Amino acid sequence: MNNIFLTAPNIYKLSSSSAEGLTLLNAFDVALLESGIGNTNLVKMSSILPPNCEYQDNIKLPLGSLVPVAYASIVSKKEGQKISAAVACAIPKDKTKNGLIMEYEDYDISKIEAERVVIEMAKWGMEKRDYEIGKIVSISAEHIVERNGCAFACVVLWWK
Amino acid sequence: MNNIFLTAPNIYKLSSSSAEGLTLLNAFDVALLESGIGNTNLVKMSSILPPNCEYQDNIKLPLGSLVPVAYASIVSKKEGQKISAAVACAIPKDKTKNGLIMEYEDYDISKIEAERVVIEMAKWGMEKRDYEIGKIVSISAEHIVERNGCAFACVVLWWK
C-alpha cells in the first residue's frame, strides 16, 4: 500500500524565533513566519527523528501543506518578562536507529539555560533507550515581552 | 514521490456549534457531531488556508478518516456562564498566495465579540504578511453552560 503514514520523514531542520503580536496567537503566528514555517499547516507530534533522517538547511515547504513538527513554544503578556524555548535533537551513532527530540520552555530563564536543560533531557532519553549518541543538535530563542510575546523553537520533518 | 503531505488540501468549510454533555469531553464530542465532523479523527493544525482552496458547503468525510482542522473550542462547568468560540479565515486577493486562519475563544463574551476579535486577528496577520485581503469569512458559537458545556468553531480542510 502506498501510504505516507508508513513512510517516515527523511529530512529535518531546526529553527527558532521570537515575536510580538496583536494577541498571543498572533505572536505565535509571527514567530512561525520568522522560523520559516508560518505559511504551512503545522501538525504537532511527539517527537522522534526517524532513522537516516538528513539535515537539510533549506527545506522547501509547499504553502498550506501539512507539516509534521516538534516544537517548544511559550507566550506571555507580562511586560518585561523573559521567556525562552529550546529543542534538542539527539542523533544516534547507529544510523539504523531513531533519534530523539526534546522540547523545553519556561518563564524567567535565558535561552542558554533552556538549551542546557533540553540537551540533558535528550541525553537522558537516549540513555534510557540504550542508544549511543553520535551528536546532539539544539536551538533556542529568548524574548523580553513587550505586550504579547512568544519564544519558539522547533524541529521540522519533511520528505525529500 | 506520491505523498499526501506534499499535497495541500484543496477544499474547506466552516462550521460552529455548541453542546452539553455527560462530561466536558462528551460535550466537545457532541459539538463535533453538531458541526458535522464528530465521526472523524480530527488532527488539529495551525492554521493556513492553502492557495486556491475552494469553499465547499458539503464536504463528505469518510467515517474515521484523519481530518485536518483548525478550531477554537472552550468548555466550562460553571452553570450560567457564557462561553464563545470563533474562527476567521482571511483569503488573499492573489489566489497563488495562502490564506490565514485564526481562532479565538473566551469566557463571558458573546459570539459577536468573539467573532469581532478573531476577524481583527486575521486582518492583522495578513498585514504582517503584506498580503492584500480578498475577503474574510468567519463563524462563531455561543453557549450558556448548564452542567458541562462546549462552544466550538472550526475550519475543516479536505481534498476533492
Next chain:
Amino acid sequence: MNNIFLTAPNIYKLSSSSAEGLTLLNAFDVALLESGIGNTNLVKMSSILPPNCEYQDNIKLPLGSLVPVAYASIVSKKEGQKISAAVACAIPKDKTKNGLIMEYEDYDISKIEAERVVIEMAKWGMEKRDYEIGKIVSISAEHIVERNGCAFACVVLWWK
C-alpha cells in the same frame, strides 16, 4: 486520488503504562516506550474507531513514522500522589458504523475509577449517536509519583 487522509486506518491496539523520568516530558517519553510507541511520532487525534477496524495485538510501527493515536495522559511532580489515565473504545454492533474512543485522566483516583468513568463516557457518546454497542474495550494505568511521574493509556490506529 491516492490519498492516505482519505483512507481511514484499519487496525488498532490498546496500551497503557506508567513511568518516572528526569523531567515530566521524559516521564511521558518513557511511558510511550513502555506502551510500545516511544520510537514513533505520535499525532494526537480525537477520537473515532473507523468502521471495520480490526484489533491487532502486535502492530509493527516503523521507527519515526507518524502514528495517529488517541490518548489519556497525566503527569505530576507531587511525591506520593496517585495519578491515573484510561481510554475506552466502544465498538458498534453494526460494523459499517464507526466506534468511539474516549479518554480520561485525573489526580488522586485509581485506575479502576478512571476506567469506570471512561467507559461511561464511551457509552454515553454511543447513545448520543444512536449506535448500538457491540462491545467496549478499555485499558488504564495508575502511578504513585516519586519525582516526575506519568500515567498513560492509548488507542493506536494503523494500516495493515
